[in-house]
Structures are given as structure tokens and as C-alpha cells.
Amino acid sequence: MMKTSLLSGGVSRRGVLKGASAIGGAALIGPMGARMASAQPTRGGTLRVAQAHGSTTDSMDPGSWENDFTILQAHTRNNYLTEIAPDGSIVPELAESWEASSDAATWTLTIRSGVQFHSGHILTAEDVVASLRHHMGEDSTSAAAPIVAPITDMRVDGMNVVFTLASGNADFPFVLSDYHLPILPSTDGAIDPMTMDGCGPYKIEELEFGVGATYSRHDGYWKSDAAYFDAVEQIVIHDAAARQNALISGEVDYIDSADLNTVHLLQRAPGVVVLSVAGNQHYGLPMDTRAAPFSDNNIRMALKYAIDRQQLVDTILNGYGAVGNDHPIGSGQLYYNTELEQKAYDPDRARYYLAQAGVDSLDVDIHLADAAFAGAVDAGVLYSETAAAAGINLNVVREPNDGYWSNVWMQLPFCGTYWGGRPTQDLMFSTAYADGAPWNETYWSHERFNELLLAARAELNEDLRRDMYFEMQQICSDEGGALIPMFAAYVGAHSDALMHGEQVASNWRNDGHRIAERWWFA
Known part of the structure; x- marks a missing residue:
């Protein structure tokens, strides 16, 4: 069982080379926004982190980690090469x-x-x-x-x-x-993949997947300039309002996902800093390319032109992001395709692709939960409204948050997903787009794409490598099974007593999931 401190106070709980990617700056918003860092880190205190993700089906096996709870646990407990x-x-x-x-x-x-x-x-x-x-x-x-x-x-x-x-x-x-x-x-x-041992900054004291975890500092940690907290608590709070209220009331020190619809309340709350970091995080709607009607690329293209991407950025992200173009490479990355035509909402073009598929209209279910990404269900409703103008009846099926990643994602043919991105194009494509990859969530296989993936990985000529990655992005955008309408900034919030370095990592949320190692209390 978890320590009572996780459950007390009414806290609700639910659910080499220079970097190849450019790192977006961290924007601090709020009354204490000018305090980016304390000059000298201090030791002590318990960091309490409330997270939007985490499931009872999570596992200690590192090969299975796929949500922010398990990834933050990974970096709190472990070290990497x-x-x-x-x-x-x-x-x-x-x-x-x-x-x-x-x-x-x-x-x-x-x-x-x-x-x-x-x-x-x-x-x-x-x-x-x-x-x-x-x-x-x-x-x-x-x-x-x-x-x-x-x-x-x-x-x-x-x-x-x-x-x-x-x-x-x-x-x-x-x-x-x-x-x-x-x-x-x-x-x-x-x-032993199920071990709780590690050589990272903190050791696990108690853990209950879907609820939370507690850690104590590893006194034998080899880094002298890290791990400033005495202890760390991870708390799963799926509900955005409960997570936000826990921060405002002082029951937690940091929330990893702010509700963008009510982030203005956090900005006005005394003692709270809103943290927005632009990176490669993107929200998607993957289609199983093995299953009808998604096996027909004309249907996939119709669905891609039936969504209003800018509306989703403005409404779901409240402007904290940018439109996506159905490939996973962010605009700050080294080989981002600057020449690729940006898809925009075009119901007439969507109808054209339906006609190419031999149909006048389309009825299709999309399975969504806010566990997929914050606002996923609302995004589905907006999508259904714009798709209707193209003759597409999109039925939004609301799924439970708990168990979403085991029961819906990669199980049902049209659903929602989020990706934190990867530091290089090769890692992103190899993880989620390569033929046979365990997390190829669209079950997509494209001969030319896979040829380019292998060739670009070994290519040392920068111009040739750029051309290959440009072509791969175009193939994904025009023939892939992933509809990626938006790139989302990481927007969290924390107590103004929490301090960090001058730059916050954007390869993942939570300062690259190393908040427990890198941050401290003033």
C-alpha cells in the first residue's frame, strides 16, 4: 500500500554529437515568472508530483514503459548510458x-x-x-x-x-x-526486468501502479550536484481539475499537465508558476492500415483533410502549440521538411478522396479518452463537426481512462495517441513507423520508407541525409496511417518554491523526466 501522504488531504487520484533537435525555450508565466532559477541549489524537502498518466496495467518491465508515470519513474530510479x-x-x-x-x-x-x-x-x-x-x-x-x-x-x-x-x-x-x-x-x-533496484538518484520505497510511488534519496548516488530532495512522491491524478486544485491548495508541488482550458486560473493563483516548453510532443489519431476502411489511403487522405487543425490548436491547446502535418518531426528538428505542403481543412478535397475510394459518404467510429491526450474527447467532437461537411459521419466513442493504453490503443482501429517525440528523426521513425516495430501504432508498412530509414541512418553526408528525411516525412504525410493534427507545448505548473536550472529540457515533459534529479526547493 501507498504511504498515507499520497492519499491524505483530499487529493483525488485517477489514472559525440551535438543535439540533432533544436530545443525550444521554456516560458514561465505568472507572478513569479521572472524567477527562473536559484543561484545555488539547496538540499531538503519532499517533492510531490501529480501526474495525468498512470495505469493499473503498468509494469516494472522497462520494455513496456509507455506513459509519463512509468517514464518519470524510470528516470527517478535509474541511470542510462x-x-x-x-x-x-x-x-x-x-x-x-x-x-x-x-x-x-x-x-x-x-x-x-x-x-x-x-x-x-x-x-x-x-x-x-x-x-x-x-x-x-x-x-x-x-x-x-x-x-x-x-x-x-x-x-x-x-x-x-x-x-x-x-x-x-x-x-x-x-x-x-x-x-x-x-x-x-x-x-x-x-x-530481472521486474526489479525495483536501480542506480539512479532515488530508490523506491513503495509503489502501486495506477496510484503512485514514494522514493527516498539514494545516499550512494555518484552525482554530487544532483538529487537535492530528501524524498519524492509520484501521485496519479487523472482528473485535470483535481490535479490543478491540488497544486493551488499546496497539496502537491508540481503538476505535469495543466488544463489548458483553465490555465488562466493557475496564472492568477498566488505562489504558482505556469511552465510552457515547446518541443516535439505531438497528438495523433492513428488508423489501423490493415483494417477497412483505413486500408485504403484515399480514405485516410479524406480523413486528413476533414479536420480543422488550426481550430484544434486554438481550442484544445489554447494556442500552446502548432499545427501538425501528419508526420512526427517537429519544426525545430534538424531535418524538418520546410518544403512540404501544409495540409489544411478542405472538405471539398476530402470529398474528392472519398470519391477516389468509390464512396459518397463515410461512417466511422473513433475511440477516445482524455488519457490519450488532454482534451482528446473534445477534439473528437470538434473533428466530427468539421468532418460532417465532407460527408463523413464520425462517431466519437468515449472510452475509460484507466486501461486505455492496454484496451484501446493499438487494439481498436481508430483512436487517439500522444508522443513526446524523440531527439532524432531515426529514433522517432524507428520506434513508431518502421515495419514491424512493436509501437507501429498504425501497423503501416511502406517499402520505400523502410529503405530510406536504413539508408539515412548510416549516411554521413548531411545533404543526402536531409533529402532522405525530407522524403520520409512526405511519405508519412501523404501515405501514412497517422493523422497528426497538432504539436503541443508541454504546459505544467509548480509552486514558486520549486527552482530549476536556467534551461528546461524539451525532449520530454518534466525537464526531460529528470525533475527529481535536477530541481530543488528554494
Whole structure:
């Protein structure tokens, strides 16, 4: 059971290379907005974080992590070989250095000595190999399987691990920062994926999925300039109003998702700072391309032109975002396709594609819950209204928040989703668009796209690589199964007693999910 502090006070609970991505600045809004950081971090206190995500079906297995509760847990408890810094660059963590061959197909990582796990186990190179091997092999069900599949060999040489890749990958250090790839202690060459052990800043005291978790500082943590809190509490509060009220009343210190419809109330609340960070987070409506009618690209294109993207940005995001173009690459990323025609609401063009599919009208269900993204159900209602003008009867089926990710996402043919994005194009495409990827949520397979994915990964010529990623974005936009109407800023809020560095990471919400390690109380 959870400690009573999680449940007291009426808190409701529900549910190498320079960075290849440009990092958006963090905007602090509110009466204390000018206080971006304290000059000198101080130690002490308990950080209480209320989160919009978390499910009773979550698991300790790192290959299964897929929502913000599990990802924040991952970074609070664990360390990784590499870390994405607040400025978007890749920096050493458990790998204190690395060196690549001239073709970027062989990488030698030197593993940090003397790192202590919560159990007292001391990090070895063998732990690194075993941790990555958990995600590899034909029988792997890990969502990280596609991004580690190119590793053909791992060899231990003292405190070095030599990786051999099937082909060159200039982004390999970024791959190793993926949140599915924590380094866990091993025994006889294997890890226990259900362990609560870790070598990160905090150790788990209690955990109940779908409810919350409590942590205490790991006194043996190797980073002297991190982990300033004595303890951390994660609390699942699906309900946006309850989450916001918990912050205003002082029952929590930080909420990771502010309700954009009522964010103005937070801006006026004394002692509260609203934090908006632009990044690669995007909201989508994936279609199962194996299932009729979505197996017909003309139907998919009709649905893409039947949605008013700007209306969703203005209404659902309250302007905290930008329109999407049915591919997952953000406008700040290095190879963002600046030449691709932006899709806009066009009911006549939608009707054209229906005619190309041989139909005059279309009846289709879309399954949504606000667990998919904040405002998903309202977005579906707005979508149904604009789609009607194109002869599309879109029936919005409201699904329960709890269990959404196990019972609806990738189970029903048309639903909602959110992605935090990835630091490189290759990681994003490999995770969610590659043929056979476990999280290819549209079950899409495109021969030319998959050819380009492999070629671009190994290409060292920047101009050729740019051309490949431009073409891949166009293929996704015009032939893919994902309708991506908007990119959303990360909008959270916190007590003005909480402080952080001058720059807040935008690779994920919650300062790259490292808030417990990087922030402190004034």
C-alpha cells in the first residue's frame, strides 16, 4: 500500500554529437515568472508530483514503459548510458566516454567505475550488456527492440563495452538514452526486468501502479550536484481539475499537465508558476492500415483533410502549440521538411478522396479518452463537426481512462495517441513507423520508407541525409496511417518554491523526466 501522504488531504487520484533537435525555450508565466532559477541549489524537502498518466496495467518491465508515470519513474530510479542535457546535446552518464570508428559502425564505451546500485551492487560492464540484451532477440516484446536490433555484437573488455552495429549509425549515443534502456543489475548474464533496484538518484520505497510511488534519496548516488530532495512522491491524478486544485491548495508541488482550458486560473493563483516548453510532443489519431476502411489511403487522405487543425490548436491547446502535418518531426528538428505542403481543412478535397475510394459518404467510429491526450474527447467532437461537411459521419466513442493504453490503443482501429517525440528523426521513425516495430501504432508498412530509414541512418553526408528525411516525412504525410493534427507545448505548473536550472529540457515533459534529479526547493 501507498504511504498515507499520497492519499491524505483530499487529493483525488485517477489514472559525440551535438543535439540533432533544436530545443525550444521554456516560458514561465505568472507572478513569479521572472524567477527562473536559484543561484545555488539547496538540499531538503519532499517533492510531490501529480501526474495525468498512470495505469493499473503498468509494469516494472522497462520494455513496456509507455506513459509519463512509468517514464518519470524510470528516470527517478535509474541511470542510462547517456543523457540528453537541457540544451538538447548528448552527454555522458554511466558511459563516461565513447569513441566511434570512422564508419560509425563500431562504438567503444567506457563504463563509469564505482557506481553503486540501491542494493549495494557495483556497476559492471556485464550489467550494461545484460540490460541491453533484455530488449534484443526474435522473441523480444520490448518497444525498444527495433532501436537495439542493429546491434550485432557486444563485447566486454574490462570496463569497456564494444558495440558492433550492422551498419553505421551516427546517432548511436542518442539511441542509448532511450527511456526503455536503463542499466539494471545482472546475475549470470541476465537482468530481472521486474526489479525495483536501480542506480539512479532515488530508490523506491513503495509503489502501486495506477496510484503512485514514494522514493527516498539514494545516499550512494555518484552525482554530487544532483538529487537535492530528501524524498519524492509520484501521485496519479487523472482528473485535470483535481490535479490543478491540488497544486493551488499546496497539496502537491508540481503538476505535469495543466488544463489548458483553465490555465488562466493557475496564472492568477498566488505562489504558482505556469511552465510552457515547446518541443516535439505531438497528438495523433492513428488508423489501423490493415483494417477497412483505413486500408485504403484515399480514405485516410479524406480523413486528413476533414479536420480543422488550426481550430484544434486554438481550442484544445489554447494556442500552446502548432499545427501538425501528419508526420512526427517537429519544426525545430534538424531535418524538418520546410518544403512540404501544409495540409489544411478542405472538405471539398476530402470529398474528392472519398470519391477516389468509390464512396459518397463515410461512417466511422473513433475511440477516445482524455488519457490519450488532454482534451482528446473534445477534439473528437470538434473533428466530427468539421468532418460532417465532407460527408463523413464520425462517431466519437468515449472510452475509460484507466486501461486505455492496454484496451484501446493499438487494439481498436481508430483512436487517439500522444508522443513526446524523440531527439532524432531515426529514433522517432524507428520506434513508431518502421515495419514491424512493436509501437507501429498504425501497423503501416511502406517499402520505400523502410529503405530510406536504413539508408539515412548510416549516411554521413548531411545533404543526402536531409533529402532522405525530407522524403520520409512526405511519405508519412501523404501515405501514412497517422493523422497528426497538432504539436503541443508541454504546459505544467509548480509552486514558486520549486527552482530549476536556467534551461528546461524539451525532449520530454518534466525537464526531460529528470525533475527529481535536477530541481530543488528554494
